[in-house]
Amino acid sequence: MRSKCYTPEGIAVTPGRIAGLVTEFARFGALPGGGVSRLCASAADGDARNRLTELLRQAGAEIRIDAVGNQFGLFRLKADSTEPAGMMGSHLDSQPRGGRVDGTMGVMAALEVAERLMEAKRKGHRFQRDFCVVNWTNEEGARFRPSLMGSGVFAGHYKEETILAVRDDNGITLADALSDIGYKGIDAAPPMPAFYLELHAEQGARLERSERQIGLVTGNWGAAKFDVAFHGEQAHTGPTPMAERRDALLAASRTVVALRELADTKPHKLHTSVGRLLVSPNSSNVVPDRVDLSAEVRSPDDDILVQAEKALQKVIEEAAAISHTTVSFASRSLRLARPLPGDFVDLLEDCSRAIGIPAMRLDTISGHDALSLIGLCPTALVFVPSVGGIAHNEAEFTRPDDMDAGATLMLEAAFRLCSEADFSLHSEKRGEVA
Amino acid sequence: MRSKCYTPEGIAVTPGRIAGLVTEFARFGALPGGGVSRLCASAADGDARNRLTELLRQAGAEIRIDAVGNQFGLFRLKADSTEPAGMMGSHLDSQPRGGRVDGTMGVMAALEVAERLMEAKRKGHRFQRDFCVVNWTNEEGARFRPSLMGSGVFAGHYKEETILAVRDDNGITLADALSDIGYKGIDAAPPMPAFYLELHAEQGARLERSERQIGLVTGNWGAAKFDVAFHGEQAHTGPTPMAERRDALLAASRTVVALRELADTKPHKLHTSVGRLLVSPNSSNVVPDRVDLSAEVRSPDDDILVQAEKALQKVIEEAAAISHTTVSFASRSLRLARPLPGDFVDLLEDCSRAIGIPAMRLDTISGHDALSLIGLCPTALVFVPSVGGIAHNEAEFTRPDDMDAGATLMLEAAFRLCSEADFSLHSEKRGEVA
Numbered sequence: 056m057r058s059k060c061y062t063p064e065g066i067a068v069t070p071g072r073i074a075g076l077v078t079e080f081a082r083f084g085a086l087p088g089g090g091v092s093r094l095c096a097s098a099a100d101g102d103a104r105n106r107l108t109e110l111l112r113q114a115g116a117e118i119r120i121d122a123v124g125n126q127f128g129l130f131r132l133k134a135d136s137t138e139p140a141g142m143m144g145s146h147l148d149s150q151p152r153g154g155r156v157d158g159t160m161g162v163m164a165a166l167e168v169a170e171r172l173m174e175a176k177r178k179g180h181r182f183q184r185d186f187c188v189v190n191w192t193n194e195e196g197a198r199f200r201p202s203l204m205g206s207g208v209f210a211g212h213y214k215e216e217t218i219l220a221v222r223d224d225n226g227i228t229l230a231d232a233l234s235d236i237g238y239k240g241i242d243a244a245p246p247m248p249a250f251y252l253e254l255h256a257e258q259g260a261r262l263e264r265s266e267r268q269i270g271l272v273t274g275n276w277g278a279a280k281f282d283v284a285f286h287g288e289q290a291h292t293g294p295t296p297m298a299e300r301r302d303a304l305l306a307a308s309r310t311v312v313a314l315r316e317l318a319d320t321k322p323h324k325l326h327t328s329v330g331r332l333l334v335s336p337n338s339s340n341v342v343p344d345r346v347d348l349s350a351e352v353r354s355p356d357d358d359i360l361v362q363a364e365k366a367l368q369k370v371i372e373e374a375a376a377i378s379h380t381t382v383s384f385a386s387r388s389l390r391l392a393r394p395l396p397g398d399f400v401d402l403l404e405d406c407s408r409a410i411g412i413p414a415m416r417l418d419t420i421s422g423h424d425a426l427s428l429i430g431l432c433p434t435a436l437v438f439v440p441s442v443g444g445i446a447h448n449e450a451e452f453t454r455p456d457d458m459d460a461g462a463t464l465m466l467e468a469a470f471r472l473c474s475e476a477d478f479s480l481h482s483e484k485r486g487e488v489a
Numbered sequence: 490m491r492s493k494c495y496t497p498e499g500i501a502v503t504p505g506r507i508a509g510l511v512t513e514f515a516r517f518g519a520l521p522g523g524g525v526s527r528l529c530a531s532a533a534d535g536d537a538r539n540r541l542t543e544l545l546r547q548a549g550a551e552i553r554i555d556a557v558g559n560q561f562g563l564f565r566l567k568a569d570s571t572e573p574a575g576m577m578g579s580h581l582d583s584q585p586r587g588g589r590v591d592g593t594m595g596v597m598a599a600l601e602v603a604e605r606l607m608e609a610k611r612k613g614h615r616f617q618r619d620f621c622v623v624n625w626t627n628e629e630g631a632r633f634r635p636s637l638m639g640s641g642v643f644a645g646h647y648k649e650e651t652i653l654a655v656r657d658d659n660g661i662t663l664a665d666a667l668s669d670i671g672y673k674g675i676d677a678a679p680p681m682p683a684f685y686l687e688l689h690a691e692q693g694a695r696l697e698r699s700e701r702q703i704g705l706v707t708g709n710w711g712a713a714k715f716d717v718a719f720h721g722e723q724a725h726t727g728p729t730p731m732a733e734r735r736d737a738l739l740a741a742s743r744t745v746v747a748l749r750e751l752a753d754t755k756p757h758k759l760h761t762s763v764g765r766l767l768v769s770p771n772s773s774n775v776v777p778d779r780v781d782l783s784a785e786v787r788s789p790d791d792d793i794l795v796q797a798e799k800a801l802q803k804v805i806e807e808a809a810a811i812s813h814t815t816v817s818f819a820s821r822s823l824r825l826a827r828p829l830p831g832d833f834v835d836l837l838e839d840c841s842r843a844i845g846i847p848a849m850r851l852d853t854i855s856g857h858d859a860l861s862l863i864g865l866c867p868t869a870l871v872f873v874p875s876v877g878g879i880a881h882n883e884a885e886f887t888r889p890d891d892m893d894a895g896a897t898l899m900l901e902a903a904f905r906l907c908s909e910a911d912f913s914l915h916s917e918k919r920g921e922v923a
Contacts (some may be wrong), residue, residue, distance in 0.1 A: 195772070204774075262512060273603075280773070289586060291880040293760065295693075296760075297752045311742035339716075340855075341586075343586070353726075397844070444729075447725040
């Protein structure tokens with residue numbers, strides 16, 4: 056049974072435009088392999104942000120940049136609205152050799168939805184609230200950790216000062232990096248929105264295998280992440296007796312191997328990884344005196360996650376001890392598995408019926424900015440397929456018509472939610488989020 | 490029984506001067522911890538070379554820079570000599586966070602010996618051959634691998650073109666790096682010398698434990714070194730199923746751990762290390778698709794060494810296979826354990842008796858430029874103590890009077906060897922050196 060479609064006749068997502076914009080933005084930090092390197096607050100990120108500002112202004116938005124560089128484009132859909140606006144967006148930053156789609160598609164889809172809402176307003180549609188497009192700072196957590204920084208500050212999970220003082224591996228603070236590209240803003244962030252929508256590539260192959268264009272995210276895997284440093288003693292690899300060595304790389308390597316073995320204790324229920332590891336002084340005939348690494352465990356089950364976090368800490372401490380090194384924990388973060396609001400998932404499912412594109416429900420293993428807002432406003436996260444499930448790789452690709460399908464769903468949802476004066480869907484209390 | 494001292498009355502090493510020069514040179518690439526970062530062909534290396542050129546010229550030397558940047562200072566001790574000169578030296582390059590003593594002391598000692606020989610000539614002593622001070626390019630093998638590059642090319646173990654084409658981790662060739670600092674020379678290297686002497690800090694604690702100032706090196710440990718790259722597949726650390734990951738860092742870590750275990754199979758007879766490891770793209774939530782590492786095994790016993798080299802290769806290949814990655818071997822080198830010429834060690838021991846400073850015999854586990862010349866000319870390598878056995882560390886220190894003791898021995902040996910017309914000590918045939 057098809058539901059009623061609220062998007063008016065004649066208002067529709069421009070076919071192929073989102074894919075076109077994604078392609079255009081791929082020139083910011085372009086890599087030879089077709090991907091992008093657009094680390095948070097890099098020059099390329101600055102260029103991409105400037106182009107987004109230009110596009111938002113052309114579409115009629117008022118631009119706000121907050122203290123951590125979150126970039127908001129406010130579209131006035133209702134004159135003198137006192138209601139909180141609706142919000143939709145994602146992020147423009149990428150991994151060091153990331154794909155072109157990732158968060159960029161979600162920002163471009165938000166821009167397209169905003170333009171279509173503005174078009175409807177011009178054609179006489181009466182909205183009950185405004186709409187805001189957002190590009191969150193440092194979703195990736197590549198150059199600066201933790202991830203989900205901008206949305207995390209907006210949501211109140213992190214203090215602004217703490218986040219601005221975070222340093223990259225070259226010792227540059229986020230504050231300085233944002234200043235360098237002109238995005239350490241002075242504007243107040245908008246108030247907590249009436250709702251938050253995010254469209255993202257799946258970064259997995261469940262949609263593809265199920266031959267669905269749309270995935271409605273019902274919850275997230277939890278994740279525990281540690282940044283640690285092993286401290287040994289610098290020495291010559293030749294004459295230094297093996298028993299006297301305090302090898303930081305050996306401790307780190309033991310951690311990587313033991314952490315991989317940990318995943319096998321809970322098949323399909325526990326993912327473990329070390330993606331980042333820096334050796335110092337990193338010379339072939341010098342025993343390393345310091346290794347920094349980032350380790351993580353992820354699980355859909357909070358009991359498994361919490362146990363795995365403890366096991367990870369034990370793995371690290373034991374690896375340090377048997378290698379005659381010490382270890383310091385630079386930072387740690389814990390995100391528990393949480394459901395997204397069920398009635399909002401139901402609403403999105405009704406929208407999918409209205410537009411005639413069937414959706415499936417799934418969870419998300421990767422983190423997304425939408426997760427920062429769970430419990431603070433009604434939040435929906437929608438996936439479209441990644442070809443081959445590829446993510447964080449230059450070969451990442453999402454078909455243009457899948458992007459349009461996702462954006463069409465978002466447009467329908469935004470139309471409904473911005474047209475209702477008494478919109479109060481599931482007004483959740485601000486809850487505890489680690 | 491004290492032997493006859495050939496160094497004439499009134500000619501002696503200037504007390505404390507070598508330590509003073511080592512301190513002066515520590516400003517080139519100075520680090521806050523008292524050490525130096527003077528990577529081969531870096532700006533700091535260029536500055537140190539320029540200062541050495543100045544000092545050599547002031548002392549009356551003629552400077553030659555060969556195609557791989559070896560820096561020679563020829564001192565004319567005998568008018569129109571047709572005999573090959575004697576040679577003494579070491580290297581000015583350092584590890585990324587190296588000590589100030591390491592090779593620098595050996596170059597400064599050679600300069601001091603040359604100046605004293607020139608002083609004796611001015612005072613009427615008649616020499617039978619010239620003397621040459623040398624600063625070899627890239628002994629360390631830190632920025633460019635393999636180590637012992639300059640002396641290796643001089644000795645004919647490496648082709649000049651091959652070595653000039655070697656790239657650092659930023660893709661810069663040795664040829665370009667030398668050009669940048671003005672040390673891609675056009676002079677012919679001097680002919681194979683009549684003898685080669687090298688003074689070096691021990692980089693171990695055997696002299697200190699034995700309370701000796703001088704160690705006469707009788708042979709070297711062999712070393713086998715591999716530069717390898719593991720190739721996996723870049724993916725998201727969140728959603729990518731564990732079984733589908735091709736994690737290059739996991740393969741590398743398994744190699745580090747297994748290589749450490751290999752050392753335990755031959756206690757005190759086998760040293761194994763991984764000092765250098767580069768992860769790509771090196772982001773906390775990306776499965777690494779490439780890890781480059783340098784691995785080495787060292788042993789005083791060639792049978793153990795050759796077995797360990799095979800075991801290392803197996804370790805690497807197995808680590809790659811069980812991690813669903815592939816491995817490529819970028820370079821490999823093998824240096825077998827070889828004795829230094831025994832009659833030359835005897836001569837140095839006689840010199841130590843002549844100057845009244847008792848010496849002990851020992852082997853060297855670390856590689857030194859002198860090893861490049863074994864079998865090509867009579868070669869002696871002499872150690873003075875490293876306090877605490879510390880090496881490749883900013884805290885490396887050799888006491889000034891130990892430096893003077895070593896230089897006094899070298900001066901006595903140089904006097905003897907440059908004063909004999911028919912010097913033909915153990916004229917070894919050019920042998921096979923891997």
